[in-house]
Amino acid sequence: MLKGSARAHTNIALIKYWGKANEDLIIPMNNSLSLTLDAFYTETTVTFSEELTTDIFYLDDTLQDEKGTKKISRFLDLVRKKAACPLFAEVNSYNHVPTAAGLASSSSGLAALAAACNQALQLDLSDRDLSRLARRGSGSACRSIFPGFVEWQKGNSDETSFAEVVPSSGWENELAMLFILINDQEKDISSRDGMRKTVETSAFYDGWLQTTTQDLASAKIAIHAQDFEKLGTVTENNALKMHGTTLAAVPPFTYWSPDSLKAMNAVRKIRAAGLPCYFTMDAGPNVKVLCQRKDVAQLKEKLTHYFADEQLITAFSGPGITYL
Structure with a gap:
């Protein structure tokens, strides 16, 4: 059994990301800039286990149906491939933010999942590579890896599309x-x-x-x-x-x-x-x-x-x- 838990906060874009140049890799049409915030966050635990025969996804203690689990399984497939791990996983996610209401729940949700997988499978990803991985789940999630002001460099490939901190001398506080x-x-x-x-x-x-x-x-x-x-x-x-x-x-x-x-x-x-x-x-x-x-x-x-x-x-x- 391989287990990891992480918390990620939502970010709100000040300069928006709107439109993808590559739907599959989630590469945006333009760079964006956000502020990570303290009020809304997601806590996620992922457990990879030999006892599971399929992926299971609980959101706020509610078992999700096949449609609700599909996006999570697609993301887990990326992680399994990266880690050469064949195991299915149980994901338990708690959203301290309303889901799908334009409050950036996907940014915190997929960032927390990416980090939990990084811990569970001991991938030892750098922050930049963790940002790239989170991006594959939800574009804006790549920015929630970092605190404060963050810029998502659109790039033109999986390797070159990632987020990074914008230096601000602490002004965001x-x-x-x-x-x-x-x-x-x-x-x-x-x-x-x-x-x-x-x-x-x-x-x-x-x-x-x-x-x-x-x-x-x-x-x-x-x-x-x-x-x-x-x-x-x-x-x-x-x-x-x-x-x-x-x-x-x-x-x-x-x-x-x-x-x-x-x-x-x-x-x-x-x-x-x-x-x-x-x-x-x-x-x-x-x-x-x-x-x-x-x-x-x-x-x-x-x-x-x-x-x-x-x-x-x-x-x-x-x-x-x-x-x-």
């Missing part, structure tokens, strides 16, 4: 992200399907790709200069452009709900009144608000005029992989 939970239900269109539809059919997609390189450069300059306004502005603009591409897909679709728009407008009003804060959204209706740590209490108080207190969750910069 002066920032915070406030989550506005609009809906924690599973979304209608998965990130994977949404990306594919957008890349194949959206009239706006080329424009998105042409501007992400400059957005990324601006974000890294802002981090180096510790310029919050510059980082916030490019974060918000990049998110709006990403969501704009879905409106021009065929057929058009959106991850926004009426309350998503309400949240975005609330952030604009609070900012116009003098409190610096900027929103971002992933493939789901929930809105995340980037702010400075010193402003969290004030921002939360202002947002309670629009949303219930239990809809507001505060997150700060989080750690990379932890072995349990």
